[in-house]
Amino acid sequence: MNQQITKIVELDVRPHLTKKIEPFQLIMDTVKELNVEDIFVLHATFKPTPLLGVLKMKGFVNKVERKEKDHWVVSFVNKKYKHLLDIEDELISSAKPSDGEVLVSEPKTISLDNRGLEPPQPMMRTLAALDRSHPGDQVNIHNDRVPVFLIEELNRLGCPFTVDEQSDGSVKVAIRKV
Structure with missing residues (x-):
């Protein structure tokens, strides 16, 4: 089905x-x-x-x-x-x-396509989504490149994440709100 x-x-x-x-x-x-x-x-x-x-x-x-x-x-x-x-x-x-x-409530997933946006918009959008999220929720983003400054901020916040580099050079990041 x-x-x-x-x-x-x-x-x-x-x-x-x-x-x-x-x-x-x-x-x-x-x-x-x-x-x-x-x-x-x-x-x-x-x-x-x-x-x-x-x-x-x-x-x-x-x-x-x-x-x-x-x-x-x-x-x-x-x-x-x-x-x-x-x-x-x-x-x-x-x-x-x-x-x-x-x-x-059940954990929710927010997906953001940040490709084509100029910095710092991808980071601002992602942090705003994390801010609105509850512990256990996941924020999935698709960026043009590895978000180095966002990764530093996620480490500072203690949010676990995975980075999946795509064949076209873009990157998908899955972030869990803690």
């Missing part, structure tokens, strides 16, 4: 927006790398209304949530998989712990 694996791909463009850096190309590059069944979660400082229309034209449906005054979270999924947005809501609402219970 061929089972589809849904992956959550997160991108936090709030640092870009606060520095007045336009993140549209970064967002579109991330969208281009999505598999059809992936959930794309975007963090922004405002409701990205124009982007909602652009991605709707590309076949995506979305769910928008305002976390704080300057923190909006938009989940996008291919319209063929729109049920995943409903399941996501059900999982969140059914996962509230009762008094005295501790909620333990």
Whole structure:
């Protein structure tokens, strides 16, 4: 039986927006790398209304949530998989712990394609994803080259990682949040 694996791909463009850096190309590059069944979660400082229309034209449906005054979270999924947005809501609402219970969630994996980005963007994206992660979660990145400075930071943070150099000269790094 061929089972589809849904992956959550997160991108936090709030640092870009606060520095007045336009993140549209970064967002579109991330969208281009999505598999059809992936959930794309975007963090922004405002409701990205124009982007909602652009991605709707590309076949995506979305769910928008305002976390704080300057923190909006938009989940996008291919319209063929729109049920995943409903399941996501059900999982969140059914996962509230009762008094005295501790909620333990399954580890999640965040995948980032950092190829084509100029330094320090790959490192910033990766550290932001690690920051949002919980212990046990994994962040997988695909970079143009070995991220030397990131590896130094991962060693400093005590996060275990593996480096897998690809035949095209790029590198994939799997990082476990501790």
